[in-house]
Structure formats: structure tokens, C-alpha cells
Amino acid sequence: MAGLRFTVLTSSWAADGQTFLGGPNEVAKPSKELLKLAAGAHAAGDIKISEGFDAKHVQTQAAGEKALAAAMGKRVEPDYNPDGTRDPGRWDGPWYEGHLDQFIRDAEQRLANPELDDGTRVYLETGVASAREQLKKIQKEAK
């Protein structure tokens, strides 16, 4: 197996039970696990591999965008209700549940600011209520 040569771009990089200090590093006989972890860290920009980079462990941006599109699924817009209103639409893929969960966290973080103006507060509270409703429906459908 080829060696692994890399530069740690932070003060230290930990992987596979080892800690490598910032600067040049070399592992003559890296484990398969270390090679994989190094590829991930290289893609994240935390180390720079000069020898031993195994690209198969890292998804390209293009492949990632394709995977995201698949994870979002299709946009579903409901029909108008008898009273003329319309419930919010949604994406029907698995991305949507995690997205709503994170939206609620972000909104609640903002709502914790006591200096938030009233208009923004109402906007966010309405948004959170709507997101919680949608999450409930998604989780109910999943059961």
C-alpha cells in the first residue's frame, strides 16, 4: 500500500486514533481507515494530501447536487380550500423534514433576541407554527 503524505492546515488533525500536528506529516503504511478519513479531511480543506489521496471516498459537488435534488423530491402544492385559502406546499423528499427541523431551530434562535421588532417576531412565530404543522403531518405519514 502506498504511503500517505499530507500537510495539516490547522494546529492539529485527529483521525483513526492518532493526532497529527500542523505542518507536513507522513505515514508510511496508512490503514484503509486513515486513507478514507484523510480524503474526507482533504475535501473539507483541513489537510492537504500530496500523496495517497483516494478520491473514491469523496463525493463531487456535481454528484452532491444531484443527490440533493433527489432528496428534495417533487414540489407538491395543495389545491385551494373551500374558503379560498391554500395550505403551504412542501417538498415530498426526505430533505424536507430535516430542513423544517433546522428552520424551526434557526427561527427560535432569532426569537430569543429580546430586541427583535414586532413585525419580525410575528413573521417568525407564524413561520414556526406553520413548520411545526407540516412536520407533524410528515411524521404522521411516516408511521
Place this chain on the structure above:
Amino acid sequence: MSVVASDLVEYHAATQSDVDGSTVGGAIDTLRRPDFTQVTAGDTVEAVSSSAGDTTQTLTVRARKADGTIVSETKTMNGTTAIVFSGNGAVDRILKVELSATCAGTVTVRKNSAGATYRTIPVGERGFSAVFREGSSSTSGTVNYYAKTFWKNTNGSFALLGATISETSDPSGTITFGLAASVNDSGTTTNRQTAPGGVTFANTAASVPGTDLAAGAAIGVWRNMTLATNNAPIRSTHTLQIAGSTI
């Protein structure tokens, strides 16, 4: 209401920068979001997926420790069993979290053990990071940093009418913002200390060019952080909001 608040999502631009000397900006990166969550100083970080099958992807956590050093650790996901970034140990700030590939489940990054959630990575996305990170003030004058994000209308069918971007929180008082000249742009600046051309920075609300933000469209937003001479370390947040009307 057709466009709801959760349809409006902030994402990073293609090229962020932790270092001086690299191009910053570009087109939207829908795989990565900016994060403003502060961890409780001294936390150790862990991550877990909602899918048992997520056992091949790696997750890299880059963080700043209380002594100022920047550490990084990479671990392989272990499905619904949490992985603990004990190599990084207790951290003061999370700077960046990055998956090597998309996961089948939602990945939760939280305080060890099974503690408060810092952020989740929805299925299909790859991570999150702080907007301004690893910059420093100077002993001999002010320093300006620039970073770009996008607000996207992820609603697949309806436009956000009369869209505006406004600032809702700037506790450090160091940040102004300005919009790209057109939606869906890919403009860059030479490096993170060079102002992008054609962008006017202020703290006041700005209208999206073209008035409406169409379904699926995104508007680039540049932030400018100005650090005073010998500025104290900043561990803070900055939030923008996009608003408009909808049918």
C-alpha cells in the same frame, strides 16, 4: 399563503475562505449553509444520523479551542450511534462541519453526550460553517473582511413579491451588507479582504434586484466585517432576513 418563511433559505456561496489570498464568492452552494449557533464553551461535539445505513461517510469538525488554536478531527459516521469528536476535545467555537458525501438520514451535530443540538444537516446537504472565521484584527489599522451567502426562494412554484433583505441582529456592530447586482449571480472578489465591485454596504433594508424573487431563484448577499485596530476577539452572530409578499 404560498411562499412561507421556511421556503426562504440562506446558503453559502461556492467559495468561502478561511485564509487570505483566495478568491471568495461565486455561485450559490446549495449543499452548505451558514451557521450562527454558538456552542457553550467547553463542549465536546458529537454527531449522529437518523439512518442506520450512514456508516461510510466521514464527518470533519473544525473548531477553535479556548486557547485560540484551531483543531480538526475526522471520523466515520456510525449510523444511529453517535460519534464523539474526542480528539478535538472541548471546543469554544465550531467553525465548520463537513460530510464527505451525502447521507440517507438527517445528521444531528450536538453536544456530547446526547446534549443540546447545535445544528442538523438535512438529507442531501453536506454541512455548515461560520460566515466569518479565522480572521484577525491588526495592530496598525482597521481590517475589512468580505463573505458571500445567498438567500434562495426554495418554493418550487411561487415568487416572493417585492422581496427585501434586512438586518435583524448585529450584536458585534461590525457588519454591514449589500446585495449582488442581479439574482443568481456568480460574482467573486479577489480575496476576503478586497471589496466586491459594485456592491454598496449598509445596515438598511435593500430591495432584491428585479423586485421579485422568482421560484427557485437566489440573491447573493455580501457581508463586510470591519475590525478595529486591536479588536477584541468576536464570538457573535449576524442575522439577515428576507421578506416580501405572496399570493
